[in-house]
Amino acid sequence: MLPIDLNEKFALFTDYWHPRIVGELNGQLVKIAKGLGTLPMHHHAAEDEMFLIHKGELTLKFADDTAVTIGAGQFYIVPRGVDHQPIAEQEVEIVLFEPATTAHTGNVVVAETRTRLVTI
């Protein structure tokens, strides 16, 4: 295996809220996604989800109307069961760590929902 270069992987696609798999270990997947705009509020019943920001900023809004904004070089872990709504006012590049079983829009199925993810 060669080292995986995140910039090179992010350059391979342009669409938003469509995670790609870039690594797998211990039953966990490393995924990358670009975001722009808003996903619906959702949660993952059985999985914690880690958002590590590679470029840009991601805001996570919660059900109580609080929010956190995560910048490049920062990460945030959303515990299982916690409703969250990803919002990106400008393009953001996100690295996700989560179990292989995690559906990226959680308990909600919307136009952006992908049921099969591709490894790049």
Add this chain to the structure above:
Amino acid sequence: MLPIDLNEKFALFTDYWHPRIVGELNGQLVKIAKGLGTLPMHHHAAEDEMFLIHKGELTLKFADDTAVTIGAGQFYIVPRGVDHQPIAEQEVEIVLFEPATTAHTGNVVVAETRTRLVTI
């Protein structure tokens, strides 16, 4: 929870090959460590180990004398059971992603081995 800032966390310590815990999810730990010099060749029998480089470069040498060098913004996953020797010619900042059970020097106990890791 507030977002975790990797630069802020790396600024909290100066010693080498001493991982600190900065996050936990799904039975996995997110750890950070600084490296300079060489650790002994070792492996982890039951855990894959991910090295994501935050700053600098890390070389992993393998038992067959091949090596990979991982730079900032790149990662490498060492499969379980594979002997590897971390080498840093200059200071490197590493983000590690691995099961909570992983011992950082694997099957080898050396001066750098830490049996208890602290969360920062």
